[in-house]
Amino acid sequence: MIQCTLARMGLSLFNSVYWAATALVEVVVFCFALRRRLFARLPFFTLYLGLVIADEAVLWSTYRLIGIRSRISFDVYWTSQALLVLSRAVVVYEICRALLLPFAGIWKLCRPLLVGLGLILVVSAAATARQTVHPISATTLMADRGLEITVAGVLLFGLIFCRYYGIEIPRYLAWIALGLGFYSAIQVANNTFLGNWLTHQHILIWEALRRASFNIATLFWLIALWKPLPATPLAPVLLPRGEYEILAPQVSGRLRELNARLLEIWK
Amino acid sequence: MIALVSVLVGVAIVGSLVWLLFGSQRIASAPPIGDLQIEKVLPVNCRHFPQISQLLSQEDTQFMRKRAPHHVVNKWRAERRGILRQYLSGLRQDFTHLQRLARLIAALSPEVRKRQEWEWVWLALQFHFSYRMAALKLALGSFSPEALAGLTEMIAGLTSELENRMALIAEHSPSRLRTDPGS
Numbered sequence A: 001m002i003q004c005t006l007a008r009m010g011l012s013l014f015n016s017v018y019w020a021a022t023a024l025v026e027v028v029v030f031c032f033a034l035r036r037r038l039f040a041r042l043p044f045f046t047l048y049l050g051l052v053i054a055d056e057a058v059l060w061s062t063y064r065l066i067g068i069r070s071r072i073s074f075d076v077y078w079t080s081q082a083l084l085v086l087s088r089a090v091v092v093y094e095i096c097r098a099l100l101l102p103f104a105g106i107w108k109l110c111r112p113l114l115v116g117l118g119l120i121l122v123v124s125a126a127a128t129a130r131q132t133v134h135p136i137s138a139t140t141l142m143a144d145r146g147l148e149i150t151v152a153g154v155l156l157f158g159l160i161f162c163r164y165y166g167i168e169i170p171r172y173l174a175w176i177a178l179g180l181g182f183y184s185a186i187q188v189a190n191n192t193f194l195g196n197w198l199t200h201q202h203i204l205i206w207e208a209l210r211r212a213s214f215n216i217a218t219l220f221w222l223i224a225l226w227k228p229l230p231a232t233p234l235a236p237v238l239l240p241r242g243e244y245e246i247l248a249p250q251v252s253g254r255l256r257e258l259n260a261r262l263l264e265i266w267k
Numbered sequence B: 001m002i003a004l005v006s007v008l009v010g011v012a013i014v015g016s017l018v019w020l021l022f023g024s025q026r027i028a029s030a031p032p033i034g035d036l037q038i039e040k041v042l043p044v045n046c047r048h049f050p051q052i053s054q055l056l057s058q059e060d061t062q063f064m065r066k067r068a069p070h071h072v073v074n075k076w077r078a079e080r081r082g083i084l085r086q087y088l089s090g091l092r093q094d095f096t097h098l099q100r101l102a103r104l105i106a107a108l109s110p111e112v113r114k115r116q117e118w119e120w121v122w123l124a125l126q127f128h129f130s131y132r133m134a135a136l137k138l139a140l141g142s143f144s145p146e147a148l149a150g151l152t153e154m155i156a157g158l159t160s161e162l163e164n165r166m167a168l169i170a171e172h173s174p175s176r177l178r179t180d181p182g183s
Helices: A002-009 A013-035 A043-066 A071-100 A104-131 A136-164 A171-194 A200-226 A243-266 B002-022 B045-055 B058-067 B070-107 B114-140 B145-172
Strands: none
Touching: A013 A043, A013 A200, A043 A071, A071 A104, A071 A136, A071 A171, A104 A136, A104 B070, A136 A171, A136 B002, A171 A200, A171 B002, A243 B070, A243 B114, B058 B070, B070 B114
16 A cells, blocks of 8 residues: 555655655754744744745655656745745844844944845856756756855855854854755755756756755754753943944054064065 | 866865864964953063063174084074064964954944955955065074064054053953953
């Protein structure tokens, strides 16, 4: 009976068991997120975890009803992927915001750069996908790659800001960010590599890599949520307005002088 | 080729992420803002300049030239160069602390200027390049003690100016910037 259903869906027994195990881990991670009240700190990430489970359910139902090889399944799969990758982009922005928002000046400086970078990468992804002369699946892969580059790029940029200003990243946020970035990085490589050889066999490898990298990302999120979340740190008390205007030129002038003197020494 | 490039891109992104998320600070003495201590931010190496100045005095050089054999003078010069190298490295550490302070000021300010922040990035790049060249010159033995004195004075001057300001910063953010009771 089960074999018959799986055959109609176009899935092997191994694939089905693997899928069920993946979904189970995703549910566990989502339960941990709810238990740790993560929605109070990262509402979009919590929502994203819920979306991932909903996506598994929708895909499973679609494959069960009309089989994995139908055009409708293809459309459902890629629509859900687009929705998930856009959600990941929002989550990455949410993580950058959670890290930098307490530092008002830095956040005001960083936010337009993050949004600008995101827009540039999305536009370039769209342009690359339009230029692709391969069949629709290759075009979709290129668009997907572009969006994953956007996710990884925005995350890296935000983290560079944190690093530069010495802003501490809580352990749980680091693991969540690593999961998102890891999955996007593997997808960028996967889509670039396999987008050029689109045979049925390569598609299977592509899907296996995608699944495996997502499983690893899910494990990172489980690590992030395994222990209770640390207490929310108090927001730093900022300097009075105008203090920066007094201090910055002083430091700047001295650093400039220092450079000029050092330049004299070695010239 | 595409395979290699795609794998390299993936590895580079993951490697950068791991480094940015879990890697230790580049400079051990530049802790995250949460652990910052005043003593660790203010330049300290430039305060040893009187001793270094003694080491560099022309009288010593003349004395050694007159009294000591040639091989001893050479050994003495090499040792002196080694100490200067260490001192130059200490000055770089001071510069890094000042840079850290500049970032702290920016992080704790409700408004920052984009142009100012980029200027600091640019100045840091310039400094590190100049430092490398100065270290090279020192290694080649053509480094003037007067230039080193100027450099030290400058860092020391900036330190005293900033010390006053640090008190204000500590006052506004005692939980984030504190003095070390043990020191």
